[in-house]
Amino acid sequence: MTAQPALTLEIQPLTREAFAPFGELIEASDAVQHFTINAGNTERYHDLARIEPGPDGRVIVSIFRGQPRTLPFTVQMMERHPKASQAFIPMSGKPYLVVVAPAGNPPAAQDLKVFLARGDQGVNYATGVWHHPLLALETVSDFIVIDRSGPGHNCDEVQLDTPGLIPALRS
Ligand SMILES: NC(=O)N[C@@H](O)C(=O)O
Numbered sequence: 027m028t029a030q031p032a033l034t035l036e037i038q039p040l041t042r043e044a045f046a047p048f049g050e051l052i053e054a055s056d057a058v059q060h061f062t063i064n065a066g067n068t069e070r071y072h073d074l075a076r077i078e079p080g081p082d083g084r085v086i087v088s089i090f091r092g093q094p095r096t097l098p099f100t101v102q103m104m105e106r107h108p109k110a111s112q113a114f115i116p117m118s119g120k121p122y123l124v125v126v127a128p129a130g131n132p133p134a135a136q137d138l139k140v141f142l143a144r145g146d147q148g149v150n151y152a153t154g155v156w157h158h159p160l161l162a163l164e165t166v167s168d169f170i171v172i173d174r175s176g177p178g179h180n181c182d183e184v185q186l187d188t189p190g191l192i193p194a195l196r197s
């Protein structure tokens with residue numbers, strides 16, 4: 027099959043509402059339940075993400091140290107975790123990209139959504155949601171990752187028939 031021309035993808039800001047079909051935004055904002063604790067010293071932004079390890083899995087916490095990607099970036103593949111959710115929470119304060127498609131059938135380029143996440147926004151991919159592996163920007167960046175350890179296969183990868191092209195960010 028001849029190589030298909032890439033489909034240029036639109037980059038949109040990461041908001042709770044726009045990301046809702048794919049999981050939860052992990053962000054301290056007035057949009058979520060929050061309350062003061064520790065005798066007034068601390069504000070708790072409560073219960074932000076639905077962490078799902080699956081019936082036979084265990085929740086684990088890891089750190090991913092991502093090398094920065096160069097834009098424009100061609101999305102050639104996507105992956106999903108059919109047994110569990112996966113959360114990424116930035117530790118380095120740098121922006122990153124989130125590329126997702128709805129759970130279910132393997133995505134086509136036109137199904138992809140690209141979000142530019144700020145360095146104070148995390149995401150939780152709901153179980154089975156298609157996503158691209160970590161796309162750090164600007165510098166080597168650390169992320170806390172909350173996902174699953176357990177028996178069985180928990181990572182499906184697909185190659186896109188038509189690649190998606192993420193353009194350079196407008197300054
Ligand atoms: N493979 C792995 O643990 N990482 C991916 O799941 C990812 O989403 O970055």
Ligand code: NI
Nearest residue numbers: 105107112159
């Ligand atoms: Ni993943």
